[in-house]
Amino acid sequence: MIAKSDFEKREEYLDQLSKNKKLTSQEGKSQLDAYFNLLQSYFCEINNISNIDFDNIDSYPIVPINFKERFEYINERCHHFMGYRQMKTLASELIKMNAAYKTRQAHKKQ
Structure with missing residues (x-):
């Protein structure tokens, strides 16, 4: 299961690369690709899907506003x-939305 700390670890490293203006280096690109893959995996995990299908995006329980446009931009x-x-x-929005969704689901079960 992907946790907030997984994002934080990568962000710490990427922020340092950014500070040193090294995001476009080979190492930076590799780390950015890994972060983007982590983000996609997290989205799939929290929505219980194997891959993102933009034709069915409205059926997913956790989708931020303008997700498709933002995904394309990224x-x-x-x-x-x-x-x-x-x-x-x-990533921050998805983590918060997932927490809110889990809370709502827990209250429905009570």
Whole structure:
């Protein structure tokens, strides 16, 4: 199960690369790809799906606003600073939305 700490570890390293203006280096690109893969895996995990199907996005329980557009933006700019910032924002939103969803589900069971 992917945890918030998994994102934080990668962000700490990527933030240091960003600070040193090394996001576009081979190491930076590799780390950004890994972070993007982690983000996609987390989205699939929390929605109990194996891959993202944008034609059925409305049927998923946890989807941030403008997810498709933001995903496309990130995909096009994965190795750029603004793409990384959008990934961090999206990860934070997904973590919060998942926590809220789990809380609502727990209250429904009571």
